[in-house]
Amino acid sequence: MVAPSPSRAATAQASAGPGSSRRPAAALVAVLGALTAVAPLAIDMYVPGFPSMGDALGASSSAVQLTMTAFLAGLVVGQLIIGPLSDGLGRRGLLISGSAGFVFFSLACAVAPNIAVLTGVRFLQGVAGAAGMVLARAVLTDRFHGADLPRYFAVLSQVMGVAPIAAPVLGGAILSVATWRAVFAALAVLGVLLLLAVLRAVPESLPPERRHGRGVASTFGAMGSLLARRTFMGYVLVVALAAAALFTYISGSSFVFENLHGVSSTTYSLIFATNAVGMLIAGAVFARLAGRGVRLNTLLTAGVGISLLGALAQVLQVVVVGETLVGTWITLFVTVGGIGMVFPGGMSIGQTVGRAAPGAASALLGGLQFFLGALASPLVGLFGEDSSLPMALIMLIAVAAAGLALVGLARPWQGHGEPDDSAVRGGPGA
Structure with missing residues (x-):
């Protein structure tokens, strides 16, 4: 499957409806x-x-x-x-x-x-x-x-x-x-x-x-074709595993900060909001750098690396130093900030690589996010409530797995899904 060339893309956009270009x-x-x-x-x-x-x-x-x-x-x-x-x-x-x-x-x-x-x-x-x-x-x-x-x-x-x-x-x-x-x-x-x-x-x-006008079977066949493509599924897994780490954080952070560190619900809300602002800033930085021509695969790799660094530091802090409020807050801020770059990078590249069937590509990118997120959310409570180590380890495993999917399947050095990538490289199995 070949992504539209720039000229074809412009024609397609213009054909989206008589009033669409004026909106x-x-x-x-x-x-x-x-x-x-x-x-x-x-x-x-x-x-x-x-x-x-x-x-x-x-x-x-x-x-x-x-x-x-x-x-x-x-x-x-x-x-x-x-x-x-x-x-x-x-x-x-x-x-x-x-x-x-x-x-x-x-x-x-x-x-x-x-x-x-x-x-x-x-x-x-x-x-x-x-x-x-x-x-x-x-x-x-x-x-x-x-x-x-x-x-x-x-x-x-x-x-x-x-x-x-x-x-x-x-x-x-x-x-x-x-x-x-x-x-x-x-x-x-x-x-x-x-x-x-x-x-x-x-x-x-x-x-x-x-x-895709050949019926429902053909429409869903496009999803099967995407599932068989190593490159596309690599980017899907990067986003989904990052989502698993984020869901783990959302489900476990209130227990960690309120029960283990004894902060009030108001203070926890402040911590949670601060980390969310960090995620928003990371997204804004991603958009700014992408607009200035920095390659999307470079930004995605940086996001995964930042998240991995934060998650690893979180685990090492608990194991070596012990439970500390400031250390936990900082490492989570770094991890979540990295995820704030992974999401737009992975989705942009994934949708571009799967542009021949954007709806099916979007379904796999979004569906697997929430599927893995729903699986990861309850895991924190299953491993005890006397340490933040379970949350830290689950987040580290998820982010590390995202890194493996990036290197082993997506292979960012090949440059798939970049704005100037008029064709998806590597043939049907890519």
Whole structure:
């Protein structure tokens, strides 16, 4: 499969619709960023209401937590289905349907009579919410090329860094004046606003002549072709394993800072926010350097290296020096900062290498992120609660595995996926 040449890319962009070229890129990217934020908001906004939800529905804490697992499963399944389908059916119709479905299922969550119904509807809410995430990446790949693509992927990555921080705060504010059901009502309102924004600002980016028109089997066959390509899967694994490290940090850091180091929940929020700002700064640095012509593979390699350095320092600190608040904070800041460069780099290169089927490429990039993230999240609690070493080791293993995928499969020195790379090198098996 060959990526479009610059001239072909320009023609494709111009053919995306009569009004598409006149629409401000900033408005489009803003809407796509908001669509990317939906899933993190839906994951974390209702977490502060877990105790009251369990009381209201007569459910155990594990049953309540299962509603989050169901949403994550729906998010993975939805991306793997909607992404490839969009390569054959187009983006806009599926994006509108997914946004409308998210509104409907959010309202269904708000009125769920018991925990079993809520769990089932949360799965469907995840499937619908996946449309915004997977299609945002595909639309960017359809519409933008060259140095623009990594810059806008950096924006999506920054949104993914901010949304998990804002979500519990927003949820807590709602719960201070209403019940947990109001959180899902608020998500429905957000879904309506996004649906209106999609209708107004997101034109079809994949015209019929560029679609995979040989049926559903052919559409999903493109995903199989991508799975068989060493280079593409190398970049997918780099991003997914970095996501596993990030999910481990998100799930384990409150225990480490509040229980082991004795900080208050307010102080922990400050620490978490500071690390998130570091991730945002790293994304901004990535976008700036990419815009100045620094090669994406170089930036991606630097991001993996920085994360590996931070994770290794975290483990050595616990083993050699012992538990220290400042040391843990600094090493996590470095690790998360590196991930802030890995995400836009890996997604930009992965989508460029898989440009022949952007929806399928986006599905694999996003689906595997959340799949490995969901697997990694509960591991910290399984290895005891008297040390931060389990979290540190799991993060180190995930980042080290990302490094191995980068060197062994992606092989960044070959320069795949660069803005000036008009063809994917290495043939079908690459």
